[in-house]
Every structure is written in structure tokens, then in C-alpha cells.
Amino acid sequence: MVLLPRSRGRPRRYERFKNSSPMFIEPNTRNGSGGWIEVICGSMFSGKTEELIRRLRRARYANLRVEIFKPEIDNRYHDTDIVSHDENSIASTPVTHSRNILLMAEGVDVVGVDEAQFFDPDILEVVELLAGKGVRVIVAGLDMDYTGKPFGPMPNLLAIADYITKLHAICVRCGAIANYSYRKSAQDKLFVLGEQDVYEARCRRCFKKGDH
Numbered sequence: 001m002v003l004l005p006r007s008r009g010r011p012r013r014y015e016r017f018k019n020s021s022p023m024f025i026e027p028n029t030r031n032g033s034g035g036w037i038e039v040i041c042g043s044m045f046s047g048k049t050e051e052l053i054r055r056l057r058r059a060r061y062a063n064l065r066v067e068i069f070k071p072e073i074d075n076r077y078h079d080t081d082i083v084s085h086d087e088n089s090i091a092s093t094p095v096t097h098s099r100n101i102l103l104m105a106e107g108v109d110v111v112g113v114d115e116a117q118f119f120d121p122d123i124l125e126v127v128e129l130l131a132g133k134g135v136r137v138i139v140a141g142l143d144m145d146y147t148g149k150p151f152g153p154m155p156n157l158l159a160i161a162d163y164i165t166k167l168h169a170i171c172v173r174c175g176a177i178a179n180y181s182y183r184k185s186a187q188d189k190l191f192v193l194g195e196q197d198v199y200e201a202r203c204r205r206c207f208k209k210g211d212h
């Protein structure tokens with residue numbers, strides 16, 4: 001669903017754009033064996049990982065061989081959704097370098113990549129090689145860092161993608177559609193507990209306003 005702001009009025013009021021497609025629909029693959037690259041991007045709390053899991057789960061229901069990889073990094077960024085032992089979740093393999101994905105994705109039909117913003121620049125060539133071999137590659141990642149700048153290899157991944165889905169969160173300040181991951185000042189906290197204590201989703205206006 002695409003939400004369009006009304007031309008007048010407060011930014012929290014939105015209208016539905018009637019002719020939009022509600023969800024990503026996989027292209028028809030029957031007429032060709034070629035692979036492709038899908039990128040799911042957006043801010044924190046926009047549901048990127050949920051969308052990645054939804055697509056991978058559908059592929060798994062169809063008996064396709066599915067593998068998911070994420071960069072091996074500080075576990076502050078650990079995503080419990082994807083590694084939980086829930087029957088519906090899909091376990092992900094942490095890799096130290098994107099090139100390791102090529103070795104571990106042998107014979108796989110669908111490759112998921114989570115937290116792609118933290119991968120090294122070689123991830124571009126890796127997803128191109130996989131897609132060239134007929135693999136469906138689904139990449140999820142933050143498109144902007146907390147300063148609002150394009151994040152790591154994400155802008156380049158978006159450029160080479162066949163299909164792009166940009167998801168949005170809801171601004172915690174005003175309820176408008178949020179594009180930004182705002183880093184809260186954590187001075188008053190002795191211990192940082194998790195992502196939700198450090199970051200919040202904000203719209204453009206509230207992101208620029210900062211802490212005021």
C-alpha cells in the first residue's frame with residue numbers, strides 16, 4: 001500500500017493511493033531460468049526483516065531451497081526475528097565476509113541477505129554472481145544511517161536491483177510516515193538495553209528538529 005500525504009493539512013493525515021499493489025508479487029519465473037535481485041530497504045522499525053522472512057517463507061513452502069545470511073557483527077544489531085527457534089522463522093548464517101556467501105549458497109534457489117548495510121563492498125559482485133547463476137536474491141537493509149546518509153553498500157545495491165521495496169515506519173513524535181532512524185541522546189541512561197532505547201523512527205520534519 002502506498003500512502004500519499006494530502007496536499008493540505010497536517011502531515012499525519014494520509015490518503016490511500018487506490019491503485020497501488022499491497023504487496024510484492026514474485027515475477028513469473030516459468031518462462032525463464034534467470035535469477036534476479038530484490039532489495040527491501042527502509043528505516044529501523046519499518047518491518048524489513050519481517051518482509052524478508054515473509055518472502056523466504058513463501059519460497060520455502062514451495063519447496064525451494066532457501067538460505068539466509070547476515071554479516072557477523074556486534075550483536076547489538078542482532079535480529080531475534082530471524083534466528084528465533086519459532087517454527088516459522090528461518091535461521092540465518094552469520095558470515096565474516098560477503099564472499100563466504102558464494103561458498104555457502106551452493107545449490108540454493110533463494111538467497112536472503114539481512115542487515116546488508118553492514119556488508120563489505122564485495123556484496124555487490126556476490127549478489128550479481130548469484131543472480132547470474134539463476135538464484136533469486138532478496139536483500140534487506142537500512143538505506144540511511146542515523147545521520148540520514150546512504151548506508152554502506154545499500155545505494156549501490158538499490159542501483160543494481162531488479163525490484164525495490166521501500167518500507168516506512170511511523171514517526172514516534174507525530175505519527176507521520178517515517179523514513180529516518182533517529183539516534184536518541186542516551187546520556188541519561190547508564191546502560192543501553194537495545195535498539196529501541198537508542199533509536200527511534202522519525203519523519204523528515206521531526207528528524208531535522210532533533211531533540212527540541
Ligand SMILES: [Zn+2]
Pocket residue numbers: 171172173174175176202203204205206207
Ligand atoms: Zn514526525
